[in-house]
Amino acid sequence: MSETIERAGSGMQAAQAPAPGGGGATRLARKRHSPDGWWPALFILPLAAGIGLFYLWPLLQSVYYSFTEWGVFGGSTWTGVENYVRLMQDPDVLRAIVNTLVYTGILLVGIPIAVVFAALLNRPGLRFAMIYRTCFFLPYIAMPTAISMVWRIIYNNDYGVINSTLRVVGIEGPAWISTEWFSLVAVAIVGLWMSIGFNMIILSAGLKGIPPELYEASAIDGAGKGRQFRSITVPLLTPSIFFLSVMTFIAGFQLFDMLYALLGPTNPVMPKTQSLVFLFYDAAFGANEKGYASAIGVLILLIIGLFTLVQFRLQRRWVHYAD
Amino acid sequence: MTNTTVDPATSDRRDSGRTNPSNKQTSTAGDKVVGSVSHTVLTIWSIIVILPMLWVLLSSFKTTTEIFASPFALPEEWSFNNYVNAWTTSGIGSFFSNTIIVVFGALILTMLFGSMSAYVLARFQFPGSRAIYYLMLAGLTFPIFLAIVPLFFVLQSTGLLNTLLGMIITYTAFAFPFTVFFLFSFFKSLSTSIAEAAAIDGAGEWRTFFQVMLPMARPGLATVAILNFVGLWNQFLLPIALNTNPDNYVLTQGMAQFAAQAGYSIDAGALFAAVIITVIPVLIVYLIFQRQLQGSVSQGTNK
Known part of the structure; x- marks a missing residue:
């Protein structure tokens, strides 16, 4: 897993902050040994304490909690794998896995779309590129809960903009956010709408790394724009595309805010639309079954880990690294 | 094929288009x-x-x-x-100030301690430095929600549950791994010779860090700060689980409250106004950051 983040992190950096003097890391002097005095420890202490107490210790405890059951007034008893047995027989869990996969699958569609957009946007000499870029990025920085509330009104069955527009042309639209499957797709469309801007930022950074000589050489050899896109742009973008697909999976599996705000927590269709994280939240703070919730949490972690691992295994077949 | 002849302008255009997008174009x-x-x-x-x-x-x-x-x-x-109406009746005003307190409190702590830690980890080797680095990676790998249940109990037992201070600390811990990880690679890419020159000139480690290294890392700091700002400003799962006192609600919770009142009674006008209010600060920070980042990148490379 650490490899994921290492690559993810460097991809992130390449995308967001072109560090001055790029080649610095290679000619970096060896780390200095035995610094003077205690001050490095002093610098590190708040970090170690904060992370330990508020992040890592809770994470370890989560795993422990997943083997326990919590009473109404607190206090836990060790129940072994009972939570996990229940997990495997729970139809809600299976449905939540399917929902989360469908949602993530729709988000993944955003990557090829963003590849085309990014290739068009990053053509040299394109006018208004900055305006386009800011427009596209806007939904990504906007607050997901706020955006979801807006879409909730757009989607509304009776007075929503979509259905009242459809009604004008004589079509009775579906009850978008209270019909099984439609509700999930409705959420995913908003997710897609928000994520394309982020995808494009990452891909734009990848495009900047493609040597222009390749396009010149291929043009001399008679390649048209379409051919250049297929044979140069896409293959050389595969590292960025790979990074995005890993990130999309991780983000997709943590669907929560938008589901909560767009459908509303008490929406009758929620049990058929909920994601794994929503199920987790509901178990932990709604039903107050913190042990079972922890087991769901561990399950999500395992699924994310598994998919990330598979993606890393498969990358050798399609990801093209320049070096 | 229109491109079979060599277009002498192509190569120039590609290179200069990168630095100067408004470059005039002679096109096929x-x-x-x-x-x-x-x-x-x-x-x-x-x-x-x-x-x-x-x-x-x-x-x-x-x-x-x-x-x-x-x-x-x-x-x-x-x-x-x-x-x-949104500001007063719907309580967006107080949610807004809560969010400002929590996000900026966490941001200051994160940036200060995060840059210190990243600097030390990037420049020095000492017993446990690798262990701390890998802890950081682990923190990045695990999704936050997994820590929420035990965090609930940690905060409860320290009396910080449902308080703004508790949220500041939680947000800080949550933003820390990414911050340190990002700045770590940034400090590594900075030349060490300047720090050594400062040391030879008699600057102590504190001065070297705050007056020499930190200003040099400005582009990296700006990038992390904006990403953290957006991430924390829009954070929903942490507050909804750990901050259930309506007086201390943050904006995301305020927005979700509109979801709870639901149905026909919804005050769409106030809702839309609230949406604009929540988006504007992020938009402003984003626009400022874009310019500043560009400036500091070129500044950094010229030194």
Whole structure:
């Protein structure tokens, strides 16, 4: 897993902050040994304490909690794998896995779309590129809960903009956010709408790394724009595309805010639309079954880990690294 | 094929287009076709993105009945009533100040301690330094929600549950791994010779860090700060689980509260005004950051 983040992190950096003097890391002097005095420890202490107490210790405890059951007034008893047995027989869990996969699958569609957009946007000499870029990025920085509330009104069955527009042309639209499957797709469309801007930022950074000589050489050899896109742009973008697909999976599996705000927590269709994280939240703070919730949490972690691992295994077949 | 002849302008254009996008273009027919296709596609997507946003902005000046009766008309009367209602009646005002306190509190702590830790980890080797680095990676790998249940108990037993201070600490811990990880690679890429020169000139480690290294790392700091700001400003799962006192709600919870009142009684006017209020700070920070980042990158490389 650490490899994921290492690559993810460097991809992130390449995308967001072109560090001055790029080649610095290679000619970096060896780390200095035995610094003077205690001050490095002093610098590190708040970090170690904060992370330990508020992040890592809770994470370890989560795993422990997943083997326990919590009473109404607190206090836990060790129940072994009972939570996990229940997990495997729970139809809600299976449905939540399917929902989360469908949602993530729709988000993944955003990557090829963003590849085309990014290739068009990053053509040299394109006018208004900055305006386009800011427009596209806007939904990504906007607050997901706020955006979801807006879409909730757009989607509304009776007075929503979509259905009242459809009604004008004589079509009775579906009850978008209270019909099984439609509700999930409705959420995913908003997710897609928000994520394309982020995808494009990452891909734009990848495009900047493609040597222009390749396009010149291929043009001399008679390649048209379409051919250049297929044979140069896409293959050389595969590292960025790979990074995005890993990130999309991780983000997709943590669907929560938008589901909560767009459908509303008490929406009758929620049990058929909920994601794994929503199920987790509901178990932990709604039903107050913190042990079972922890087991769901561990399950999500395992699924994310598994998919990330598979993606890393498969990358050798399609990801093209320049070096 | 329009591109079979060598176009001498192509290479120049590609290189200079990168640094100077407004460069004048002498184009072939193929370029023109692709150019107009680009603009068409990009404009369509811009409209798809911007139209709902503009609609929200326009609607925020209309009355709720107007919004539903004539959704696409301009407001009959431009009124700030919705903003006043959202700010006071719907409580967005107090959620806003709570969010400012929590996000900026966490941001200051994260940036200060995060940069210190990243610097030490990047420059020195000492017993446990690798262990701490890997702990950081582990922190990045695990999704936050997994820590929420035990965190609930940690905060409860320290009396920090449902308090703004508790949220500041939680947000800080949550933003820490990414911050340190990002700045770690940034400090590694900075030349050590300047720090050593400062040390030879007699600057202590504290001075070297705060007066020499930190200013040099400005582009990296700016990037992390903006990403953290957006991430924390929009954070929802942490507060909804760990901050259930309505007095201490943050904006995301305020927005979700509109979801809870639901149905027909929803004050759409106030809701839209609230949406605008929540988006504006992030937008401002983003626009400022874009310029500043560009400036500090070139500044950093010139030194």
